[in-house]
Amino acid sequence: MANKWFETVAVAQERAKKRLPASVYGALIAGTEKGLSSHDNLTAFDALGLAPHIANLPRTREMSTTVMGQHLSMPVIISPTGVQAVHPEGEVAVAQAAANRGIPMGLSSFASKSVEDVCAVHSSVFFQMYWSGDRDTMVQRLERAKAAGAVGIIVTLDWSFSNGRDWGSPFIPDRMSVKNMVKLAPQALSRPAWFWTFVKSGRIPDLTAPNMAKPGEKAPTFFGAYYEWMQSDLPTFDDVAWLRSQWDGPFMVKGVSRIDDARRVVDLGATALSVSNHGGNNLDGTPAPIRMLPSIVDAVGDQIEVVLDGGVRRGSDVVKAVALGAKAVMIGRAYLWGLAANGQAGVENVLDVLRSGIDATLTGIGKASIHDLNRSDVVAPADFYRTLGQG
Numbered sequence: 001m002a003n004k005w006f007e008t009v010a011v012a013q014e015r016a017k018k019r020l021p022a023s024v025y026g027a028l029i030a031g032t033e034k035g036l037s038s039h040d041n042l043t044a045f046d047a048l049g050l051a052p053h054i055a056n057l058p059r060t061r062e063m064s065t066t067v068m069g070q071h072l073s074m075p076v077i078i079s080p081t082g083v084q085a086v087h088p089e090g091e092v093a094v095a096q097a098a099a100n101r102g103i104p105m106g107l108s109s110f111a112s113k114s115v116e117d118v119c120a121v122h123s124s125v126f127f128q129m130y131w132s133g134d135r136d137t138m139v140q141r142l143e144r145a146k147a148a149g150a151v152g153i154i155v156t157l158d159w160s161f162s163n164g165r166d167w168g169s170p171f172i173p174d175r176m177s178v179k180n181m182v183k184l185a186p187q188a189l190s191r192p193a194w195f196w197t198f199v200k201s202g203r204i205p206d207l208t209a210p211n212m213a214k215p216g217e218k219a220p221t222f223f224g225a226y227y228e229w230m231q232s233d234l235p236t237f238d239d240v241a242w243l244r245s246q247w248d249g250p251f252m253v254k255g256v257s258r259i260d261d262a263r264r265v266v267d268l269g270a271t272a273l274s275v276s277n278h279g280g281n282n283l284d285g286t287p288a289p290i291r292m293l294p295s296i297v298d299a300v301g302d303q304i305e306v307v308l309d310g311g312v313r314r315g316s317d318v319v320k321a322v323a324l325g326a327k328a329v330m331i332g333r334a335y336l337w338g339l340a341a342n343g344q345a346g347v348e349n350v351l352d353v354l355r356s357g358i359d360a361t362l363t364g365i366g367k368a369s370i371h372d373l374n375r376s377d378v379v380a381p382a383d384f385y386r387t388l389g390q391g
């Protein structure tokens with residue numbers, strides 16, 4: 001059998017592109033409108049440099065930390081994504097990989113696996129919610145997550161139902177009816193390795209969202225759940241404060257770009273916030289989170305745990321984010337490429353790539369611990385940073 005190990009996340013993405021049907025690959029590329037934000041998320045990290053030392057380098061490097069009361073063997077968290085048709089084991093494979101590598105996992109409420117199945121293989125799961133449905137429904141979801149064993153909540157607020165991409169959106173069926181299977185058959189059959197993984201598992205790609213089911217009801221389809229979300233009121237900060245009051249454990253607000261919003265997130269009693277633009281999938285033109293990170297850390301970093309997600313593909317990206325003040329990063333596409341390329345082992349491979357990249361970067365810049373990193377470790381162009389919502 002060919003060696004399935006890959007040496008960088010970019011190689012995993014190449015393998016995913018070859019292995020996945022075009023519409024599934026397109027759903028992971030995602031982005032929106034012109035793709036300005038998803039592009040900036042990657043190029044902003046590239047624009048940051050590092051200043052290496054050549055001697056007196058540290059013999060050992062410390063990279064463990066804590067976020068939301070959980071131990072992290074390195075400053076990386078699995079960001080919640082609805083992975084759907086990537087791999088038959090989906091989020092359970094991701095959770096197993098995260099558990100094996102000692103990092104927490106955010107589980108999307110639009111995931112293809114239930115919170116019970118995921119918490120059964122990992123003790124460090126943060127359940128992610130959108131503002132969807134009425135208050136009773138949201139409380140039911142919180143109670144279900146707690147009963148399953150979730151140790152924290154992530155509420156994602158940066159979504160404005162933008163649709164349309166200049167490069168075209170992939171066809172994703174509402175359900176796997178015979179008609180849709182016939183329509184997708186040419187794509188699926190052109191990717192026999194992916195197709196065979198599903199055949200062997202005895203399943204067809206599951207397009208339901210089991211965590212959005214009401215008690216005693218069948219899991220809605222992905223689009224059924226999306227419709228509920230679209231029909232829901234848009235939350236106020238008072239609503240979010242109410243949601244926070246319903247959960248007596250760690251609580252993260254994901255999607256913050258502005259200082260004024262970050263302050264409100266502190267005021268409502270959140271444990272953590274993620275500086276994030278949803279991987280560039282939401283409001284196109286939102287700058288890369290790494291550009292806003294220092295201003296948000298300066299404003300609220302002593303009152304709340306600040307993490308970042310968007311554009312992290314390498315260990316050196318993780319080091320740059322931590323040097324600019326993040327306690328940790330969350331990764332999205334990086335682990336999805338690993339999952340697509342090689343299931344659970346592929347996700348572990350991605351995490352190992354990041355770990356060795358963090359280690360090599362710490363060595364090169366002469367830092368014995370991620371806790372010793374600071375802004376002077378990063379070389380930024382003059383007009384790099386952005387401060388939104390000041391005053």
Ligand SMILES: Cc1cc2nc3c(=O)[nH]c(=O)nc-3n(C[C@H](O)[C@H](O)[C@H](O)COP(=O)(O)O)c2cc1C
Nearest residue numbers: 028079080081082108156278279310311331332333
């Ligand atoms: C295919 C896909 C699905 C996603 N689904 C969710 C989701 O259900 N909930 C959520 O909070 N964020 C979701 N995100 C955003 C990620 O959690 C994260 O913010 C983003 O992927 C980070 O950027 P990166 O992919 O460059 O690492 C999704 C992202 C992608 C690419």
